[in-house]
Amino acid sequence: xxxxxxxxxxxxxxxxxxxxxxxxxxxxxxxxxxxxxxxxxxxxxxxxxxxxxxxxxxxxxxxxxxxxxxxxxxxxxxxxxxxxxxxxxxxxxxxxxxxxxxxxxxxxxxxxxxxxxxxxxxxxxxxxxxxxxxxxxxxxxxxxxxxxxxxxxxxxxxxxxxxxxxxxxxxxxxxxxxxxxxxxxxxxxxxxxxxxxxxxxxxxxxxxxxxxxxxxxxxxxxxxxxxxxxxxxxxx
Amino acid sequence: xxxxxxxxxxxxxxxxxxxxxxxxxxxxxxxxxxxxxxxxxxxxxxxxxxxxxxxxxxxxxxxxxxxxxxxxxxxxxxxxxxxxxxxxxxxxxxxxxxxxxxxxxxxxxxxxxxxxxxxxxxxxxxxxxxxxxxxxxxxxxxxxxxxxxxxxxxxxxxxxxxxxxxxxxxxxxxxxxxxxxxxxxxxxxxxxxxxxxxxxxxxxxxxxxxxxxxxxxxxxxxxxxxxxxxxxxxxxxxxxxxxxxxxxxxxxxxxxxxxxxxxxxxxxxxxxxxxxxxxxxxxxxxxxxxxxxxxxxxxxxxxxxxxxxxxxxxxxxxxxxxxxxxxxxxxxxxxxxxxxxxxxxxxxxxxxxxxxxxxxxxxxxxxxxxxxxxxxxxxxxxxxxxxxxxxxxxxxxxxxxxxxxxxxxxxxxxxxxxxxxxxx
Numbered sequence: 304x305x306x307x308x309x310x311x312x313x314x315x316x317x318x319x320x321x322x323x324x325x326x327x328x329x330x331x332x333x334x335x336x337x338x339x340x341x342x343x344x345x346x347x348x349x350x351x352x353x354x355x356x357x358x359x360x361x362x363x364x365x366x367x368x369x370x371x372x373x374x375x376x377x378x379x380x381x382x383x384x385x386x387x388x389x390x391x392x393x394x395x396x397x398x399x400x401x402x403x404x405x406x407x408x409x410x411x412x413x414x415x416x417x418x419x420x421x422x423x424x425x426x427x428x429x430x431x432x433x434x435x436x437x438x439x440x441x442x443x444x445x446x447x448x449x450x451x452x453x454x455x456x457x458x459x460x461x462x463x464x465x466x467x468x469x470x471x472x473x474x475x476x477x478x479x480x481x482x483x484x485x486x487x488x489x490x491x492x493x494x495x496x497x498x499x500x501x502x503x504x505x506x507x508x509x510x511x512x513x514x515x516x517x518x519x520x521x522x523x524x525x526x527x528x529x530x531x532x533x534x535x536x537x538x539x
Numbered sequence: 540x541x542x543x544x545x546x547x548x549x550x551x552x553x554x555x556x557x558x559x560x561x562x563x564x565x566x567x568x569x570x571x572x573x574x575x576x577x578x579x580x581x582x583x584x585x586x587x588x589x590x591x592x593x594x595x596x597x598x599x600x601x602x603x604x605x606x607x608x609x610x611x612x613x614x615x616x617x618x619x620x621x622x623x624x625x626x627x628x629x630x631x632x633x634x635x636x637x638x639x640x641x642x643x644x645x646x647x648x649x650x651x652x653x654x655x656x657x658x659x660x661x662x663x664x665x666x667x668x669x670x671x672x673x674x675x676x677x678x679x680x681x682x683x684x685x686x687x688x689x690x691x692x693x694x695x696x697x698x699x700x701x702x703x704x705x706x707x708x709x710x711x712x713x714x715x716x717x718x719x720x721x722x723x724x725x726x727x728x729x730x731x732x733x734x735x736x737x738x739x740x741x742x743x744x745x746x747x748x749x750x751x752x753x754x755x756x757x758x759x760x761x762x763x764x765x766x767x768x769x770x771x772x773x774x775x776x777x778x779x780x781x782x783x784x785x786x787x788x789x790x791x792x793x794x795x796x797x798x799x800x801x802x803x804x805x806x807x808x809x810x811x812x813x814x815x816x817x818x819x820x821x822x823x824x825x826x827x828x829x830x831x832x833x834x835x836x837x838x839x840x841x842x843x844x845x846x847x848x849x850x851x852x853x854x855x856x857x858x859x860x861x862x863x864x865x866x867x868x869x870x871x872x873x874x875x876x877x878x879x880x881x882x883x884x885x886x887x888x889x890x891x892x893x894x895x896x897x898x899x900x901x902x903x904x905x906x907x908x909x910x911x912x913x914x915x916x917x918x919x920x921x922x923x924x925x926x927x928x929x930x931x932x933x934x935x936x937x938x939x940x941x942x943x944x945x946x947x948x949x950x951x952x953x954x955x956x957x958x959x960x961x962x963x
Contacts, residue, residue: 366901371859443856443903447910450852451791453845457852536837536920538706538793539727539754 326405333401340397348390355382368439369432388428392421420481427480434472438465454517470494545650545742546657550600550636554657557632561593562586562682563660563735567647568635569602571668572611574782578673579615579633582666585675586631590682596658599635599668600650602642608668609635644729645756649747656739662686663738667729672780672831680774681732684824690772692764693732694725696823697779698830701927701935702837705920706793708939711758711801714891717946718805718953719765720815724823725773727757727797737769754793755800762804766811775825791910798909802898809899813954818947836928839879842921846880847873849914856911860897865889869915872922882915882922884945890915892949896956 355361364370364381378384396417403414442465449457474491478484506514546554564582568575579597586595599612612635638650648665655663662685664678677695684690699708707727716723746759764771788796805812850857850873857866865886872880890912898908927935 362901365859366903368903371855440904443907446852446856447791447907450849451789451845451910451913453848457848536705537703538790539704539711539797 329405332404336397336401336404337394340394340401343397344390344393347393348386351389352382352386355385360385367436368443369436372435372439396421423480427476430479431472431476434468434475438468438472441465441468467498545639545646545653547637547639550634550638550650550654551657553634553636554598554654557596557634557658559594560596560632560658560660561662562590562595562678562686563651563655563658563663564595564597564678565648565651565654565663565665566597566599566612566668567602567644567651567665568599568604568608568612568668569642569647570604570606571608571782572604572606574671575599575608575611575668576615578666578668578670579612581673581675582678583615583631585678588675589679590686593686596632596634596660598651598654599633600638600647600654601635602647603637609637645747648756649742652738652742655735656742660735660738662732663735664732665730667781669782669784670730670779671782672778674777677730677776680776680825681730684772684774685732685734689770690732690822691734691737691769692760693772693774694723694761695728695730695776695779696724696773696827697726697728697776698828699726700830700832700834701930702834702924705923706797706916709887709919709923709942710891710916711797713943713946714895715758715762715765715801715804716943717818717950718895719762719808719812720818720950721765721771722818722820722943723761723773725761726779727754727761728779729757730776730779731760732772755796758797758800759804762801762808766804766808768811771821773821773823775823775827777828778831780831791913794909794913794916795906798912799898799905802895802905802909805895806899809957813957837920837924839921839925842917843879846914846918846921850918853911853914856903856907859902860908860911861890861893865893869918872918879921879925880918882919884942885949887915887919888942888945888949889952892953892956895953896959899957 360382361370361380364373369381373379373381373384379387399414399417403411442461445464446457446461448454449460454460470491474487477487544551564586566575566578566582571578579599582597586597597612599609601609601612613633615633634654638646640646640649651663651665654660662682664681666673666678681693681695684693704726711727712723712725741763744763746763850869854866854870857869861869868886869882869890872882872886875881894908894912897903898905902908927938930938
């Protein structure tokens with residue numbers, strides 16, 4: 304009896320050690336891949352950060368208003384954000400490869416899905432960045448046009464234009480990435496439609512006289528007899 | 540590939556028939572039937588009276604008039620003109636034909652320059668076809684310094700009322716004059732004189748390829764003359780009155796054209812003006828004249844309202860352009876309870892220089908930057924007009940001189956901002 308127990312224990316431990324002996328190289332391979340990925344990601348981010356600073360990427364981000372938007376959401380500078388993004392993407396790829404090296408079934412599919420996801424993520428990020436730049440440009444242009452035309456609530460109007468474009472951009476980016484497509488599309492359509500309906504009702508019912516005055520000012524039937532002071536001035 | 544000429548075949552044919560000339564008067568036209576006859580006669584009288592021995596030509600490149608302006612130029616009767624002028628030894632040729640390219644002042648002037656190059660004119664005078672206050676002596680006043688080889692460019696000084704031309708007097712002229720270290724008194728108008736050599740050199744300048752509106756062209760010409768250290772002359776002429784035409788240019792657009800061009804020129808010519816130190820004054824010829832008509836004050840209320848709302852609503856943009864100190868002073872002025880807020884010279888000049896430096900650094904789209912300046916300009920205009928409303932002429936001149944001195948004394952600040960990386 305004691306001998307059979309001993310034999311079972313020996314076999315079990317032998318099998319276990321055999322398993323560990325088989326698994327350990329895979330684990331070491333995974334750890335080495337993760338470490339190498341971290342190093343490579345760090346180096347790439349370091350090089351990219353300096354390259355972007357040399358190319359005055361932050362100045363371009365300032366000019367397009369992207370820096371201001373990043374500051375608002377307490378993110379670092381544009382070049383730092385891009386470098387960090389590259390670091391995390393590269394390291395994530397190595398981590399997945401490392402996990403694949405463990406030999407678990409199903410990991411190949413996960414790795415393949417991640418690789419297929421990368422281009423969609425990249426395009427989605429590009430859409431988001433371009434959309435943010437366009438939103439900021441539109442905000443600034445609307446603000447200046449409204450202020451110089453003496454339109455009321457210039458900041459509200461321009462802010463509304465910006466956030467409308469940002470909402471549209473986020474919806475487009477998420478659809479491109481493929482995150483909760485149906486929900487995003489439905490939510491966006493409902494929200495956008497509700498906002499437009501509310502604006503239409505507000506203008507049609509509540510702001511009718513105001514809208515009429517604004518339109519009449521822009522398209523007078525007869526030339527105005529008196530010009531406003533800035534128009535009367537001979538500036539040159 | 541050779542650049543296509545701006546001179547149309549018809550214009551070229553007429554010019555070749557004229558041959559070499561001494562004085563060329565350019566009169567770009569576009570639907571000027573109402574005034575062109577009188578202007579042509581006035582020019583002929585002037586040429587006959589002051590340049591009887593010289594070979595002269597009147598060239599009128601037309602931008603596609605549909606009211607018969609070119610025919611009126613060619614057929615304007617000279618009988619009255621000859622009675623008023625001296626007997627000439629030579630005939631003043633008249634050429635009128637369309638030019639190639641988009642109609643507009645820039646295209647017309649370029650055609651005149653191309654014609655001057657072709658005819659090897661010694662002196663070129665540009666006259667605006669809407670200038671109804673033109674007198675026969677103007678051509679001589681603008682052409683003589685060039686004809687005598689005393690100047691390369693002659694700019695007119697027209698008398699203005701105290702409430703006219705604030706964009707020029709408060710911003711463009713002192714900014715360009717101070718930056719380029721030349722004390723300017725000339726107006727930015729559409730009439731000037733220049734040498735034929737300069738006209739020939741400017742025909743193929745890259746600036747023509749851009750979108751040069753009428754006022755922007757005048758800024759560019761003055762800035763180019765200053766940058767290249769050409770011999771500039773300033774001559775007192777009579778009052779300047781134009782045919783009233785409906786203006787389609789809003790103030791923000793005008794700002795973009797004029798002030799934007801001024802900032803562009805400062806950028807392009809930075810190597811030339813940044814190294815200059817001592818200002819000089821181009822010679823002024825003639826005596827100041829009186830402005831015509833009454834001095835009509837402008838209501839300050841709308842200007843002040845736009846200043847206050849502009850400083851408040853554009854604060855996020857102004858923070859990117861101006862220093863905190865300047866912005867604080869503007870907020871203080873906008874928040875004051877005075878009927879007309881005071882915007883003293885140091886604040887205004889500081890703001891102008893900070894805008895110029897921000898345009899140079901490209902902190903934002905240049906058109907947006909110049910539009911952001913409009914409310915500040917209106918506030919400054921209201922403040923300045925309130926100050927000088929009841930001032931007599933000597934006090935007014937003193938006040939303008941004080942502003943010019945403020946621009947000059949703060950020139951090192953402009954250079955410091957211009958050459959700094961972060962700027963603010």
